[in-house]
Amino acid sequence: MSLLFEPTPDGSGRYLDWIVSGLVWTLVLALGAWTIALIAGTLVGVARTLPKGILPKIGRLYVETFRNIPLLVQMFFWYFVLPELLPARIGMAIKQMDPPWGSFAPALICLGLFTAARIAEQVRAGLQALPQGQSQAAFALGFARSGMYRLILLPQAFRIILPTLTNEFMTIFKNTSVALTIGLIELTATAREINENTFRTFEAFGVVTIVYLVIALVAWQLMHRIERAVQLPDLASGKSRP
Amino acid sequence: MMVDLSAIASAWPYLMKGLWFTLQITLVGVTGGIVFGSLLAVARLSQTRLLSALATSYVNLMRSIPLILVIFWVFFLVPWAIGWVTRSGRPVAVGASLTIFVTFVLFEAAYYAEIVRAGFRSISPGQYSACDALGLSKLHAYIYILFPQAIRNVLPILLTQTIVLFQDTSLVYVISATDLLGAATKIAQRDGRLVEMYLTVGVIYFVICFAASQFVKQLQGRLAYGAR
Amino acid sequence: MIEINNVSKSYGSFQVLKGCSANIASGEVVVICGPSGSGKSTLIKTVNGLETFESGEITVGGFRLAPGLTNVAALRRSVGMVFQSFELFPHLTVLSNITIAQTKVLKRSKAAAEEKARFLLARVGLSGHIEKYPAQLSGGQQQRVAIARALALDPEVMLFDEPTSALDPEMVNEVLDVMTGLAGQGMTMVCVTHEMGFARSVANRILFMDGGEIVETAEATKFFDDPQSERAKAFLAKILKH
Numbered sequence: 001m002s003l004l005f006e007p008t009p010d011g012s013g014r015y016l017d018w019i020v021s022g023l024v025w026t027l028v029l030a031l032g033a034w035t036i037a038l039i040a041g042t043l044v045g046v047a048r049t050l051p052k053g054i055l056p057k058i059g060r061l062y063v064e065t066f067r068n069i070p071l072l073v074q075m076f077f078w079y080f081v082l083p084e085l086l087p088a089r090i091g092m093a094i095k096q097m098d099p100p101w102g103s104f105a106p107a108l109i110c111l112g113l114f115t116a117a118r119i120a121e122q123v124r125a126g127l128q129a130l131p132q133g134q135s136q137a138a139f140a141l142g143f144a145r146s147g148m149y150r151l152i153l154l155p156q157a158f159r160i161i162l163p164t165l166t167n168e169f170m171t172i173f174k175n176t177s178v179a180l181t182i183g184l185i186e187l188t189a190t191a192r193e194i195n196e197n198t199f200r201t202f203e204a205f206g207v208v209t210i211v212y213l214v215i216a217l218v219a220w221q222l223m224h225r226i227e228r229a230v231q232l233p234d235l236a237s238g239k240s241r242p
Numbered sequence: 243m244m245v246d247l248s249a250i251a252s253a254w255p256y257l258m259k260g261l262w263f264t265l266q267i268t269l270v271g272v273t274g275g276i277v278f279g280s281l282l283a284v285a286r287l288s289q290t291r292l293l294s295a296l297a298t299s300y301v302n303l304m305r306s307i308p309l310i311l312v313i314f315w316v317f318f319l320v321p322w323a324i325g326w327v328t329r330s331g332r333p334v335a336v337g338a339s340l341t342i343f344v345t346f347v348l349f350e351a352a353y354y355a356e357i358v359r360a361g362f363r364s365i366s367p368g369q370y371s372a373c374d375a376l377g378l379s380k381l382h383a384y385i386y387i388l389f390p391q392a393i394r395n396v397l398p399i400l401l402t403q404t405i406v407l408f409q410d411t412s413l414v415y416v417i418s419a420t421d422l423l424g425a426a427t428k429i430a431q432r433d434g435r436l437v438e439m440y441l442t443v444g445v446i447y448f449v450i451c452f453a454a455s456q457f458v459k460q461l462q463g464r465l466a467y468g469a470r
Numbered sequence: 471m472i473e474i475n476n477v478s479k480s481y482g483s484f485q486v487l488k489g490c491s492a493n494i495a496s497g498e499v500v501v502i503c504g505p506s507g508s509g510k511s512t513l514i515k516t517v518n519g520l521e522t523f524e525s526g527e528i529t530v531g532g533f534r535l536a537p538g539l540t541n542v543a544a545l546r547r548s549v550g551m552v553f554q555s556f557e558l559f560p561h562l563t564v565l566s567n568i569t570i571a572q573t574k575v576l577k578r579s580k581a582a583a584e585e586k587a588r589f590l591l592a593r594v595g596l597s598g599h600i601e602k603y604p605a606q607l608s609g610g611q612q613q614r615v616a617i618a619r620a621l622a623l624d625p626e627v628m629l630f631d632e633p634t635s636a637l638d639p640e641m642v643n644e645v646l647d648v649m650t651g652l653a654g655q656g657m658t659m660v661c662v663t664h665e666m667g668f669a670r671s672v673a674n675r676i677l678f679m680d681g682g683e684i685v686e687t688a689e690a691t692k693f694f695d696d697p698q699s700e701r702a703k704a705f706l707a708k709i710l711k712h
Contacts, residue, residue: 064452067451068451069444069447069448070410070412070423070447072412072415073412073423073440073444073447074444076423077440077441077444081436081437081441084436084437174306174307174308175308177308177309177311178310180416181415188310188314191311192314195314195318201318201319201322202319205311205318208311209307209311212306212308212311213303216306217306366555366557368553368555368557369557369559371520372553372559374519374520374546375518375520375549375550375551375553376546376620377543377546377547377571377575378571379543379575382574382575390561391559394561
């Protein structure tokens, strides 16, 4: 692991700095996309559970589209295809964005919307797992639909789906690696660059592997704590706290 | 910006060649992945602490790191490993296909292992007791009673993971392999037809995956153990 | 036939069996009864090795069970067991459920196993259901198949662990009738059950358990008419009210 402290060929520091830089891009992309995904995913998930109208159909279309195309293909669409399909001036503006942002912005939108589709399905499952009586009781009390979702249904649904959300949270960190194909120098790209510069393959990839393992561990711990903090005593059977 | 359909038509044969490779990777990945994954799942249930710990570590490791990273690992290290094993002292060039097949079996097995493990946990504990009471050997119990039930209980999830695998194959792009996406990229770069190629590939993936997931939904309805 | 000698078992600090001893003669029908948590199920499961124990010894026919003795395969061929939750194999037909242990454990030919299966199914009154799957049968029918499955191995002893507790009331009798018939044919039977009518009319002896000990053993009629211990009297008073 002495590799980390050796100076880089371009004199800008040590390899450790490259790893840190890659790590920062990975984290920022993951957390940014996660935020987009939670918001968009909840909206779409709720839309799919609405009884009538066009919203459930739009929701279904969204989910099916983003789930049945590989993430990498979607990434290429946002980076290569979209600028071509937009009106010429906007397309040119996008293509001329400076390097990190030119790659980061499409990656952020892509990963956010991709993950949103998966979260939407989980939110839908969580909402559909609630007994019908919950929404009936809310209506009887005079709640409008938006209040019912926000105050009654979603808080319960999220507790139910926390385990699958945890899984999704850990997955998003792994999926950031796909952005290397459109030029973002995140962690995995960094490993490849170090390898190309030093040919010390084992060390380069080894260090990055360990960093991913640490990320996974931290992410899991974080979600586990959240799970414990919001736990309700036996949600399904409605037993009361002693 | 108009989409040029004739470019798609002329590229079609090459795209289909890429699709064929994609399907091959998927097939090898599924078969090898489920076999190795089932062994891992059984190993995790084993009484031998070492075996159980090794299997658990392997599964957790593979599930914590990106597939692209695993592809790089195998791609760069397999030639060294083979060189070491055959004592040639130098890395031995290995076909990209073999590397890819090995990668996907090793990687997806970890995911299949978790699914199969969930399958075993969904079996009523009394089934194990019933097998014991009848005097069935552990091997017979697993082969005839436990494994069939485990797989049947999680078949939809296994199939969904296979659809995910099919999509994951696109990542072999990073080692310039010619799967469906790779084929499209090569044509796109050669002819400057980015929009047509990537849109086409998007549509092909969508049609296949959508049809497959609809099939899984139908299957889920029919898998109950027969109502009275 | 069965000798249980001073058997004790603990789960951590909780002692579930305390020095239990009993002798069951060939052809005898013994019912074990007692309040919940008295250790009845645990005791009956030690007889065929499904539960281990820390001290004491059990002999079944010519086979010996002791702490640390792990080879119970041979013993299990001569002891049949019927479970409260039936535990038929849901993915196999009724016929296969009965033949699988015959072919795999006793190495009988497929033809011989099937012949035996048909004979036993007729005996429990279910000949017409031979190709059905367990999910297509009622609880009472499933339990009768389970009895046939255990009998197919020609055991010398049959153990019943609360065989009717999971059945709807109208199906209890069809299973008890089969068990009564079995007793009439001279099978050695040990039954954990709450069915006091069956115990009174079919059992030779009652073993009353409470708190992990065999508190009282007596001939069946004598136990019901004239219980000796206070705990037995309290137990009978509670259950015979209805």
